[in-house]
Amino acid sequence: xxxxxxxNVNGDPYAIAVNPWQTLNEVLRENLNLTGVKLGCGxxxxxxxxxxxxxRAVSSCLSLAVEMEGKKILTAEGLAPTGETLHPIQxxxxxxxxxQCGFCTCGMExxxxxxxxxxxxxxxxxxxxxxxxxxxxxxxYTKIVEAIGAAGEKMRESSERKSx
Amino acid sequence: xxxxxxxxxxxxRNDARAKATGTxxxxxxxxxxGMLHGRLLRSPFAHARIVGIDTSRAEALPGVKCxxxxxxxxxxxxxxxxxxxxxxxxxxxxxxxxxxxxDEVAAVAAVDLDIAEEALGLIEVEYExxxxxxxxxxxxxxxxxxxxxxxxxxxxxxxKIEYGDLEKAFAESDYVREDVFTVHPVSHAYLEPCxxxxxxxxxxxxxxxxxxxxxxxxQCLLASTxxxxxxxxxxxxxFVGGGFGGKMELRAWEFCAAFMAxxxxxxxxxTLSRDEEFLAGRRRHGMKLYSKVGFKKDGTLTGKDFRVxxxxxxxxxxxxxxxxxxxxxxxxxxxxPSYRYLGEHVYTNKPPASAMRGFGAPQAIFATETQMSIAxxxxxxxxxxxxxxxxxxxxxEITGFATISSCGFKEALEKVAEMxxxxxxxxxxxxxxxxxxxxxxxxxxxxxxxxxxxxPYSAAEVRVFDDGTAHLLTMAADIGQGCDxxxxxxxxxxxxxxxxxxxITSADTAMTPQADLGAWGSRLTLFNGNAVLDAxxxxxxxxxxxxxxxxxxxxxxxxxxxxxxxxxxxxxxxxLTFGEAVAMVQKAQRGEPLLAHGYYTPRDxxxxxxxxxxxxxxxxxxxxxxxxxxxxxxFWTAHDCGTVINPRAAEGQLEGSIQMGLGYALSExxxxxxxxxxxTNFLDYKMPNAMDMPPSEVVHLDTYEPEGPMGxxxxxxxxxxPTAPAIAxxxxxxxxYRCRDLPITPEKxxxxxxxxxxxxxxxxxxxx
Ligand code: FES
Ligand code: FES
Numbered sequence: 040x041x042x043x044x045x046x047n048v049n050g051d052p053y054a055i056a057v058n059p060w061q062t063l064n065e066v067l068r069e070n071l072n073l074t075g076v077k078l079g080c081g082x083x084x085x086x087x088x089x090x091x092x093x094x095r096a097v098s099s100c101l102s103l104a105v106e107m108e109g110k111k112i113l114t115a116e117g118l119a120p121t122g123e124t125l126h127p128i129q130x131x132x133x134x135x136x137x138x139q140c141g142f143c144t145c146g147m148e149x150x151x152x153x154x155x156x157x158x159x160x161x162x163x164x165x166x167x168x169x170x171x172x173x174x175x176x177x178x179x180y181t182k183i184v185e186a187i188g189a190a191g192e193k194m195r196e197s198s199e200r201k202s203x
Numbered sequence: 204x205x206x207x208x209x210x211x212x213x214x215x216r217n218d219a220r221a222k223a224t225g226t227x228x229x230x231x232x233x234x235x236x237g238m239l240h241g242r243l244l245r246s247p248f249a250h251a252r253i254v255g256i257d258t259s260r261a262e263a264l265p266g267v268k269c270x271x272x273x274x275x276x277x278x279x280x281x282x283x284x285x286x287x288x289x290x291x292x293x294x295x296x297x298x299x300x301x302x303x304x305x306d307e308v309a310a311v312a313a314v315d316l317d318i319a320e321e322a323l324g325l326i327e328v329e330y331e332x333x334x335x336x337x338x339x340x341x342x343x344x345x346x347x348x349x350x351x352x353x354x355x356x357x358x359x360x361x362x363k364i365e366y367g368d369l370e371k372a373f374a375e376s377d378y379v380r381e382d383v384f385t386v387h388p389v390s391h392a393y394l395e396p397c398x399x400x401x402x403x404x405x406x407x408x409x410x411x412x413x414x415x416x417x418x419x420x421x422q423c424l425l426a427s428t429x430x431x432x433x434x435x436x437x438x439x440x441x442f443v444g445g446g447f448g449g450k451m452e453l454r455a456w457e458f459c460a461a462f463m464a465x466x467x468x469x470x471x472x473x474t475l476s477r478d479e480e481f482l483a484g485r486r487r488h489g490m491k492l493y494s495k496v497g498f499k500k501d502g503t504l505t506g507k508d509f510r511v512x513x514x515x516x517x518x519x520x521x522x523x524x525x526x527x528x529x530x531x532x533x534x535x536x537x538x539x540p541s542y543r544y545l546g547e548h549v550y551t552n553k554p555p556a557s558a559m560r561g562f563g564a565p566q567a568i569f570a571t572e573t574q575m576s577i578a579x580x581x582x583x584x585x586x587x588x589x590x591x592x593x594x595x596x597x598x599x600e601i602t603g604f605a606t607i608s609s610c611g612f613k614e615a616l617e618k619v620a621e622m623x624x625x626x627x628x629x630x631x632x633x634x635x636x637x638x639x640x641x642x643x644x645x646x647x648x649x650x651x652x653x654x655x656x657x658x659p660y661s662a663a664e665v666r667v668f669d670d671g672t673a674h675l676l677t678m679a680a681d682i683g684q685g686c687d688x689x690x691x692x693x694x695x696x697x698x699x700x701x702x703x704x705x706x707i708t709s710a711d712t713a714m715t716p717q718a719d720l721g722a723w724g725s726r727l728t729l730f731n732g733n734a735v736l737d738a739x740x741x742x743x744x745x746x747x748x749x750x751x752x753x754x755x756x757x758x759x760x761x762x763x764x765x766x767x768x769x770x771x772x773x774x775x776x777x778x779l780t781f782g783e784a785v786a787m788v789q790k791a792q793r794g795e796p797l798l799a800h801g802y803y804t805p806r807d808x809x810x811x812x813x814x815x816x817x818x819x820x821x822x823x824x825x826x827x828x829x830x831x832x833x834x835x836x837x838f839w840t841a842h843d844c845g846t847v848i849n850p851r852a853a854e855g856q857l858e859g860s861i862q863m864g865l866g867y868a869l870s871e872x873x874x875x876x877x878x879x880x881x882x883t884n885f886l887d888y889k890m891p892n893a894m895d896m897p898p899s900e901v902v903h904l905d906t907y908e909p910e911g912p913m914g915x916x917x918x919x920x921x922x923x924x925p926t927a928p929a930i931a932x933x934x935x936x937x938x939x940y941r942c943r944d945l946p947i948t949p950e951k952x953x954x955x956x957x958x959x960x961x962x963x964x965x966x967x968x969x970x971x
Binding site for chain 1: 218222
């Protein structure tokens with residue numbers, strides 16, 4: 040029996056009929072064609088599928104779609120909605136050379152967003168801890184950690200500018 | 204060093220934006236109308252005869268569109284060594300027999316994945332189990348079960364190298380050292396699981412999108428297994444989420460997608476699960492290596508006897524190449540006046556081992572480097588001093604192999620010693636701390652042609668336009684390492700254009716020029732870079748002609764393309780913009796578009812490689828003697844990759860290599876129960892995460908490779924080699940535990956500390 044769930048993804052409302060065993064990952068990838076959500080393991084181990092659900096970073100491959108009723112979901116596609124100006128996290132990943140094959144990138148960015156929203160000035164070890172659930176086989180994480188630090192700085196600057 | 208304007212600069216990858224915004228499309232992201240979803244049925248037995256397969260219940264399941272087994276497919280075996288057809292030992296689906304747990308037996312295509320998965324459970328296979336062999340020794344011992352009928356010995360390939368008088372060398376040595384090393388298999392663990400999508404075109408031809416490092420090889424082998432002509436198969440490589448050697452052969456799902464697309468007339472897609480990747484995926488070869496080296500009292504090497512058994516698993520895969528290369532890697536880094544190698548590739552009933560970053564070198568050089576450190580200890584020399592004494596230098600010829608045209612090895616040794624504070628730290632050891640060195644040399648890149656291509660190894664087409672832009676077409680496969688960007692940089696530099704002036708189309712076998720052997724053997728920078736330069740030179744000579752004619756220049760003038768202009772070097776004011784010059788040529792050619800083909804095939808450079816990279820790495824560790832846990836404090840690396848085309852990309856290769864090397868040394872391994880892989884997920888496989896990574900410092904040495912494009916050579920694979928031996932030596936320095944069997948585990952360290960006896964197990968040395 041399919042259930043219809045209503046949810047908000049990247050600012051847009053959707054009503055989708057899902058099977059009880061279907062994951063959020065499947066809905067985002069298969070129903071909504073969001074390629075910024077990857078499937079690297081399907082077991083909660085790699086973080087490539089990370090999205091933000093109501094402000095928290097979660098593994099979309101472990102989240103059941105039926106539990107998403109009324110939730111607000113953000114994926115990499117929603118980071119820079121107009122596509123013109125990128126989010127500071129995306130900019131930093133590009134500038135710092137934090138992207139190689141790119142398969143871990145979107146998940147990393149979502150974990151970074153989660154961290155920087157909670158903790159605008161993280162230490163290096165806090166950054167490392169925040170992405171400990173996001174595996175990368177290409178970069179050795181060095182430039183990813185640098186990028187997250189740089190993005191945090193930029194985000195702080197722009198929020199200070201706004202508040203002053 | 205030559206000054207460049209784009210090469211050697213921090214240029215962001217051309218695909219970074221697409222990847223950062225989630226718009227980059229990987230194979231599994233592609234959906235076509237009417238597409239079916241495929242799943243593979245795999246063998247639960249390590250070695251068994253297939254008595255019969257009943258697919259009728261699966262076929263009857265509503266939604267199932269196609270079920271195939273080995274019975275249904277053309278009986279064409281494949282493998283990458285086309286030059287030696289007897290080594291091609293694999294069918295896409297098992298015929299008569301299965302040889303490892305996970306061997307592909309049948310395939311289902313259905314309207315959705317759930318139905319395909321359910322159908323797998325309805326296929327009934329009757330097996331007759333056979334005795335299996337799970338390690339090298341039992342596979343080659345008298346009375347062993349035979350895995351492939353064509354190969355009664357279970358040794359599928361061997362390779363010998365011999366030069367110099369080894370027996371004499373040993374007899375005249377003051378010190379001879381013999382050791383046995385074992386190294387374990389590890390996983391590529393690329394983040395993107397393999398995926399393939401095939402479509403049967405309206406004219407009956409096949410298009411395959413696949414997560415591969417070798418589009419051309421897939422095109423050829425798919426054509427042969429489908430019994431089609433090569434040009435009737437088009438292979439497109441979308442974005443690929445890492446390969447590291449694990450995506451360089453035709454695989455069952457690529458064949459099944461294409462075969463079933465032909466059969467059903469619908470597109471068919473297969474994507475592997477992570478569990479399948481670990482259970483049945485390719486892996487780095489486990490090996491057993493016997494090494495005997497001789498030295499004079501002063502540390503001069505006299506010779507080496509190197510005997511290697513490769514645990515190949517159930518099929519050859521890329522094992523023959525690894526067997527071959529191991530022999531070359533054994534003779535690299537140091538000057539061996541005499542050398543003997545025998546490598547044997549042994550079948551076992553385990554998932555096939557294949558190419559993985561370093562392709563035989565991480566294993567061979569782990570043995571070389573560990574033995575050098577042991578010898579230094581016994582000769583009473585500093586490990587770096589012993590290496591300096593024997594290091595290869597530019598101009599050295601390795602017998603029957605190649606001449607080293609550029610070599611920064613000694614500089615690398617000096618540099619890492621200085622950066623790491625080697626003398627001070629070795630001289631004043633702190634309790635529980637240790638420091639060790641590991642070195643590497645690697646091919647740049649693989650020059651062998653066992654694939655037997657009749658095309659150039661690398662090719663490029665460059666089209667230029669009167670709006671001042673250019674289009675580069677190449678079959679080179681960017682799998683994350685960044686060759687699209689590097690090749691664009693090389694072209695931009697050569698034509699004097701900006702990065703944004705260049706469009707690139709890559710890795711589509713129907714659109715890009717024939718051919719390209721693929722992303723392996725650290726080929727791309729040097730081979731494809733040279734092909735790009737070749738095409739660019741042809742374009743430039745036309746442009747120069749046009750500008751010369753336009754300004755009525757004396758023939759002695761030399762020209763240059765720079766900053767978007769084409770002009771005589773001596774009279775820079777007399778020139779045209781790039782676009783104007785192109786327009787002039789087109790006018791002169793009465794409309795014919797201006798394009799050029801370039802190619803590169805190394806000739807006269809030996810059969811292995813036209814150039815070599817070198818480097819050295821120091822690791823510092825702290826070992827907790829109560830728990831045996833190794834904490835790597837820092838790495839220092841100095842490497843010679845020639846001209847650095849893209850510094851961030853080169854650093855990224857090193858940083859990623861360290862992650863892989865750290866895992867290889869300390870944490871990653873397959874837990875096997877006979878032929879069954881037990882740890883089939885990331886959690887239990889234990890590759891290093893962001894918290895496990897130590898800090899690291901690097902120096903790119905200033906060297907210039909005459910054979911390389913703008914002086915460049917490889918930086919992608921060699922760097923994966925030194926980390927394990929560097930850590931092993933540091934652990935020895937800290938604890939007295941000498942690792943001869945990777946990985947280094949707390950249990951092994953504790954046991955060694957307990958026995959507090961460092962030298963043991965299959966090793967002996969004689970000092971005269
Ligand atoms: S795909 Fe969800 S954690 Fe790996
Ligand atoms: S960039 Fe390839 S997995 Fe992270």
